[in-house]
Amino acid sequence: MSRLIVISNRVSAGGGAQGGLAVALSAALREHGGIWFGWSGNETSEFTGHINFQRVDGVTTATVDLEEQDIDEYYNGYANRTLWPLFHYRIDLAEYERSYAEGYQRANERFADTVRPLIEPDDLVWVQDYHMFPLGKELRRRGITNPIGFFLHIPWPPRRLLATLPEASQLVEGLLDYDLIGFHTKEWLQSFCDYAQEELGGTVSQDGVLTALGRRVRLIACPAGIDAKEFAALAASQKARETFERVRESAVGRTLIVGVDRLDYSKGLEERFLGYERFLTEHPEERKEVVLLQIAPPSRGTVDSYQRIRSALEGLAGRINGAHAGLDWVPIRYVNQGYPRDMLAGVYRASKIGLVTPLRDGMNLVAKEYVAAQDPDDPGVIILSRFAGAAEQMTDALLVNPHSAEEISDALRQALSMPRPERIRRWERLMHGVEQNDIMWWLQRFTDALRQIPASVD
Incomplete structure (x- = not known):
């Protein structure tokens, strides 16, 4: 059975204060093997790509430190001052700073460089949430042909709101390098389709496959639950x-x-x-x-x-x-x-x-x-x-x-x-x-859909 590589902004494995998402992902990693990769939450004076491996309660985690500028521009800046308010319909609070967008892209490139050697040919790769929209594209650029899925844990905004983001088209185009994209609700899924169809000339088949710019990606509504x-x-x-x-x-x-x-x-x-x-x-x-x-x-x-x-x-x-x-x-x-x-x-x-x-x-x-x-x-x-x-x-x-x-x-x-x-x-x-529709139902539904996707052929 394929290993599972989970990639998220922060890593949580082991301990008694975990939320349902961490419990489910940890359970999947224990069952299938694999690695949970992400930012350590710590700052370093110079980014080296050094990975800190730990094994807690049967789950292997791999974390990397980021420089102060990365944290300020990627996390505090683009993720939390730009994307979070915009995707929650608060364009009055969204800050569109070019340096934030550049830092966000740079951090995702660093994540891709660092996690790339950890991914084996038969692995399934599952990227979590809005911190890492470009990661799938960056992994493809580095030769990863494995099935890669992405799940968005926040709303997807209507097309007219998303259009206020200077990099909106690039952001959505980058998502087309994923094989599978999951949303909590049909509403968020439909908002994504609306943008892809109206702005990128895409089409969506009855079985939920989006075709745009010569690429195909399956879309599913997969609401998360609790245990x-x-x-x-x-x-x-x-x-x-x-x-x-x-x-x-x-x-x-x-x-x-x-x-x-x-x-x-x-x-x-x-x-x-x-x-x-x-x-x-x-x-x-x-x-x-x-x-x-x-x-x-x-x-x-x-x-x-x-x-x-x-x-x-x-x-x-x-x-x-x-x-x-x-x-x-x-x-x-x-x-x-x-x-x-x-x-x-x-x-x-x-x-x-x-x-x-x-x-x-x-x-x-x-x-x-x-x-x-x-x-x-x-x-x-x-x-x-x-x-x-x-x-x-x-x-x-x-x-x-x-x-x-x-x-x-x-x-x-x-x-x-x-x-x-x-x-x-x-x-x-x-x-x-x-x-x-508990958390294990959510986990199983998404990973089953990801396993049905064959590895890409260059």
């Missing part, structure tokens, strides 16, 4: 039970609403707070019966837009608490730190409402984790943005427009008054979907 059984087991663990009791006691009989999001402008946290504030204003009889716990660990602190969102949220939480709090009650608990997954499972189970309202999200696995952590006899209600990729599968959630404070307020009211039989019916259908 539902593992997460349900986490919710029953000792640490989760302890967290459950602690959180329930701290709520003092009030209904707990929870949001868990990385601190990012795409997550709709300001809009969520405003929707909650609207609920408090419109339903004064309910306001002292609820508490919103928002867990938002900071990220990308060197990027200005992330510093602004943190400052804005702190001010908004303070204003809402100042206007509505009483001597014995504060409406928002705003926490700027992360917690292990077993503790989060306990928090989810203690919360009667899960509030997941990103303005745009590739998938959003928090929504699925919340469902998996619930008590089957008395489950909570998930309120989910219709603009999260997960909404395509999770139609039994209360779907809302996160830009509308009124819709968030109405959904909170509906969730609070929902009878237990309806909560159970909705949860059972949601849980069935979470279990059926």
